[in-house]
Amino acid sequence: MFAALADPTRRQLVDWLAEEGSGTATGFANRLPMTRQAVARHLQELELAEIVASEKSGRETRFTLQSQALVDASLWLDRRADAWDRTLARLKVHLE
């Protein structure tokens, strides 16, 4: 999940999908300095991480975002930040 978002290209793809709704490997490859296959592999990895879903329609494969995975990751981060804040408060009390 975090590994999927660790790559700048994949974050760019997420950005485009969030703004534009959907897209194809070939379409994205046209605006990126890399081959279609490279983009296709990135999308495949995003799909494995359930950040993206694909649907075949004729000869093209259309990708869309799955916001739930993003929300899940966000919650993971929030829980850590919260736990840290509580720990910090506890340490502070300990000092007084």
Added chain:
Amino acid sequence: MFAALADPTRRQLVDWLAEEGSGTATGFANRLPMTRQAVARHLQELELAEIVASEKSGRETRFTLQSQALVDASLWLDRRADAWDRTLARLKVHLE
């Protein structure tokens, strides 16, 4: 940032720091199936991503969490999820 959290060992370190407040490379290495140097490198990478801060005290280097970086990443994810939801709503309207 996401790259720093992509590694399971580094997420474990974040967990421990969130719960326990602080720790050292040697201390964490004792509970992990790897050498101190490996852990030290992980902590160094977390520090580079500003997820963690270090402070030297005598012969030991103590690490603590920086919750701000976690909050920032969480916001990044939330913005994408929101943008996607808005896009989805727009597409829906378009269909009606």
Added chain:
DNA sequence: ATGAAGCGCAACTGATAGGTTGCATATCAA
């Protein structure tokens, strides 16, 4: 003063990630 604890730096190794090329397949349009 001396041994142990904690750390940092550097070189080395194996695996994986990101990218490429080449080729084969399926679909659409004229």
Added chain:
DNA sequence: TTGATATGCAACCTATCAGTTGCGCTTCAT
């Protein structure tokens, strides 16, 4: 039917990552 479009699969290359070992430097306690 035939050419162009969109895709998928596989082999290959290279750089980086996660981990190791080895070494030397401080700092602390006895």
